[in-house]
Amino acid sequence: DAGITQSPRHKVTETGTPVTLRCHQTENHRYMYWYRQDPGHGLRLIHYSYGVKDTDKGEVSDGYSVSRSKTEDFLLTLESATSSQTSVYFCAISDKGGDSPLHFGNGTRLTVT
Amino acid sequence: KQEVTQIPAALSVPEGENLVLNCSFTDSAIYNLQWFRQDPGKGLTSLLLIQSSQREQTSGRLNASLDKSSGRSTLYIAASQPGDSATYLCAVDKGGATNKLIFGTGTLLAVQP
Secondary structure, eight states: OOOEEEEOSEEEEOTTOOEEEEEEESSOOSEEEEEEEETTTEEEEEEEEEETTEEEEOTTOTTEEEEEEETTEEEEEESSOOGGGOEEEEEEEESSGGGSOOEEOOOEEEEEO | OOOEEEEOSEEEEETTOOEEEEEEESOOOOSEEEEEEEOTTSOEEEEEEEETTOSEEEETTEEEEEETTTTEEEEEEOSOOGGGOEEEEEEEEOSTTSOOEEEOOOEEEEEEO
């Protein structure tokens, strides 16, 4: 298995609070991604990174920000959590972008009450 | 806008049967197509990656084909086993070789012993 650790694995938070999810990889892969998975919508890309301090938006980026200060860490922040952000969040990594497969972490289940 | 569809949404087969899962996409301008499996409560596991210039890829009992012009891919599973029971997802890299994948909603496969 690819060395990807997501933390926390589960979190319950209240509406309006900021939340940060962490993704840590030990593979030294250049590309990192945050997806959310919801029933009926499948997986959708939130943000991705193509290098340290290089990030870009995905298709559902509103209400989320990211930071990547080191190759191994990619943080996802919900600036002010809303109930619509209740979801399972997956981090993924890729060595050579579209020339190599995506490898996923085990996910973080976030509940916003 | 790229859309990915997987039919059927669920499939149940007896052990030992050969089966085919279908994936279709609306925009043929893709960089790659990937197949994943997801076990309950887990992240996605990469199965096969087909580059846009390729027609098929094989790994063990799995064979994936790609017909880019018609917007279709199939995942063939030979001699199915109960351990193959999972949700199977296909996804396309919509271009730019960045692995920013658009996912289908998956086919839930149950292999009955």
